[in-house]
Amino acid sequence: MTGFASRRLPLYASLAAAALVAGLAFGRVEPVALAAPFVLALVAAAAGQEPRVSARLALERERALEGDEVKATVVLWSTGDVDRLELALALPAELSVDGGPARALRLRAGEERTVELRLRCERWGAFPVGPVLLRARDVLGLRSWEGSAGEPVRLRVYPGEETLHSLVAPLETQVFVGNQVSRARGEGIEFADLREWQPGDRARRVNWRATALRGELWVNEQYPERNTDVVLFLDTFAEVRAQGRSTNDRAVRAAATLARAYLQRKDRVGLVGFGGFLSWLVPDSGTRQLYAIVDTLLTSDIVHSYALRDVTTLPPRTLPPKALVLGITPLLDHRTAAALLDLRARGYDLIVVEVSPLELLHPGLASSTELAHRLWRLSREALRWRYEQVGVPVVTWRDEVPLAGPLEEVNAFRHLARPA
Amino acid sequence: MTAALVAVAAYGGALADVLARAGSAAAFLALPAALGAVALVVGLRHRGPGIAVALWLGAGTYVAFAVHVEHHVDATAPVVALLLLLATELAAWSVDERLGIRAAPELALRRGIALATLALASLAVSSLVVALSAVPANHGLLWTALGAVAAVGAAGTGVWVARR
Numbered sequence: 001m002t003g004f005a006s007r008r009l010p011l012y013a014s015l016a017a018a019a020l021v022a023g024l025a026f027g028r029v030e031p032v033a034l035a036a037p038f039v040l041a042l043v044a045a046a047a048g049q050e051p052r053v054s055a056r057l058a059l060e061r062e063r064a065l066e067g068d069e070v071k072a073t074v075v076l077w078s079t080g081d082v083d084r085l086e087l088a089l090a091l092p093a094e095l096s097v098d099g100g101p102a103r104a105l106r107l108r109a110g111e112e113r114t115v116e117l118r119l120r121c122e123r124w125g126a127f128p129v130g131p132v133l134l135r136a137r138d139v140l141g142l143r144s145w146e147g148s149a150g151e152p153v154r155l156r157v158y159p160g161e162e163t164l165h166s167l168v169a170p171l172e173t174q175v176f177v178g179n180q181v182s183r184a185r186g187e188g189i190e191f192a193d194l195r196e197w198q199p200g201d202r203a204r205r206v207n208w209r210a211t212a213l214r215g216e217l218w219v220n221e222q223y224p225e226r227n228t229d230v231v232l233f234l235d236t237f238a239e240v241r242a243q244g245r246s247t248n249d250r251a252v253r254a255a256a257t258l259a260r261a262y263l264q265r266k267d268r269v270g271l272v273g274f275g276g277f278l279s280w281l282v283p284d285s286g287t288r289q290l291y292a293i294v295d296t297l298l299t300s301d302i303v304h305s306y307a308l309r310d311v312t313t314l315p316p317r318t319l320p321p322k323a324l325v326l327g328i329t330p331l332l333d334h335r336t337a338a339a340l341l342d343l344r345a346r347g348y349d350l351i352v353v354e355v356s357p358l359e360l361l362h363p364g365l366a367s368s369t370e371l372a373h374r375l376w377r378l379s380r381e382a383l384r385w386r387y388e389q390v391g392v393p394v395v396t397w398r399d400e401v402p403l404a405g406p407l408e409e410v411n412a413f414r415h416l417a418r419p420a
Numbered sequence: 421m422t423a424a425l426v427a428v429a430a431y432g433g434a435l436a437d438v439l440a441r442a443g444s445a446a447a448f449l450a451l452p453a454a455l456g457a458v459a460l461v462v463g464l465r466h467r468g469p470g471i472a473v474a475l476w477l478g479a480g481t482y483v484a485f486a487v488h489v490e491h492h493v494d495a496t497a498p499v500v501a502l503l504l505l506l507a508t509e510l511a512a513w514s515v516d517e518r519l520g521i522r523a524a525p526e527l528a529l530r531r532g533i534a535l536a537t538l539a540l541a542s543l544a545v546s547s548l549v550v551a552l553s554a555v556p557a558n559h560g561l562l563w564t565a566l567g568a569v570a571a572v573g574a575a576g577t578g579v580w581v582a583r584r
Contacts, residue, residue: 037542104523
């Protein structure tokens with residue numbers, strides 16, 4: 001530990017020395033009497049010994065959800081008496097502790113003490129917790145020794161998820177078995193149509209009622225249950241952040257919600273983080289894929305970049321044919337807008353979920369800023385119109401509105417528009 | 421807050437006593453005393469170097485009073501010294517309490533006891549010094565040498581402690 005002296009020590013030393021010199025110079029005892037208490041304080045400070053304190057940090061669990069509380073335990077031990085031991089946990093701004101992350105206590109020689117701190121996870125992310133910053137002080141605070149102990153522990157805070165009752169159905173399904181009723185006909189449960197018997201048809205598919213009516217063999221046709229490939233296309237080029245809220249936070253929350261919902265339906269889900277820092281996960285299914293997606297989302301920060309990017313920079317396997325691409329974007333960067341239009345031009349089934357930044361932005365009072373704000377909103381309208389012209393539904397997800405609302409809008413759009 | 425109020429009271433009490441006894445010199449001594457009080461309040465409020473300035477001004481005011489006004493040995497010197505020490509320590513305590521560290525209750529009690537012990541010991545040592553001054557000084561050179569050693573020792577102790 002590194003030793004430090006309080007600012008009072010040099011003050012007391014200089015004052016005592018000056019008073020003693022004054023006593024000598026003037027031949028008076030009063031300055032000497034004045035110096036005596038301060039000399040005594042110096043002697044008391046000199047008697048202090050450097051303590052040897054060790055600390056161990058542990059977290060109750062390594063994973064938590066936004067809004068959860070996680071208990072952090074610090075075990076302290078010292079070889080000598082510590083009159084006042086102050087400890088503080090080095091924490092990122094996204095984690096908070098009731099009453100602050102600092103505590104002070106007394107530690108006797110050989111005694112082991114445990115301090116529990118309840119960390120509140122304010123925002124999703126992967127955060128280092130620790131090390132423990134220690135400061136031992138003598139009883140009057142004239143001298144102190146500072147150091148750190150305990151290895152940092154990683155805490156993963158997963159974004160809170162929304163409840164979804166229904167999902168957007170893709171236009172086309174894949175060949176594997178899943179929960180999505182395919183548009184193509186084949187072996188399945190859902191009744192599709194009747195047709196005349198053909199050689200090779202199984203006897204159990206014969207519809208005896210229709211056969212009896214028409215006098216020849218007719219069989220049932222079904223829609224097979226298939227899985228789908230869903231690619232979550234997350235725009236991380238730019239965000240709007242204000243009052244502790246940001247469009248990226250909500251986009252990540254939406255992506256985590258959709259990933260879980262589609263994976264529960266046995267679909268394959270992939271992820272593309274399209275921004276200054278490019279990241280991707282090839283579509284796959286299962287719980288492992290869910291953790292992989294959420295872990296990738298935790299690191300999806302906004303990285304400003306001037307690099308020109310388009311979808312050709314992505315590995316081909318990240319965007320399989322017939323995949324449903326869900327673009328989650330605040331529509332702030334033209335590169336993402338162009339990339340999504342490019343995907344549509346390549347025949348992908350595309351849906352754009354616009355994470356609205358409008359609630360976080362307020363035009364200034366000046367007429368010029370108000371005019372600029374209106375022009376910016378008009379340009380966003382124009383971009384939406386471009387998407388709709390090529391058959392891409394664009395739904396706006398506003399703050400404090402459940403994600404289920406915009407998704408229902410997509411279903412309604414598809415029901416009415418009947419895209420090819 | 422309590423520590424800050426007591427610190428201001430101790431500081432004000434020491435200097436008020438000095439000014440009350442200063443007679444005609446009170447007008448000259450009032451200025452550094454008032455500046456010291458203001459510096460103490462500012463130091464308490466902004467955690468700045470005002471506390472050190474206040475201590476220097478308070479000590480200077482008292483030494484000026486003792487040297488130029490008082491012709492006999494001032495028997496209240498130990499009390500004044502004690503009050504100045506208490507004012508500084510309590511001000512530092514008040515500043516420490518505002519760091520927002522949740523502390524165990526026993527720490528405040530222990531610091532209070534330590535401060536009281538230091539105060540009593542200081543009073544005893546200062547009184548001893550004043551009492552010793554009444555002893556006829558037949559060996560003036562010896563006392564002068566002892567005083568010089570004490571001054572160097574005080575400064576040296578401060579430097580040594582600060583460097584450890």
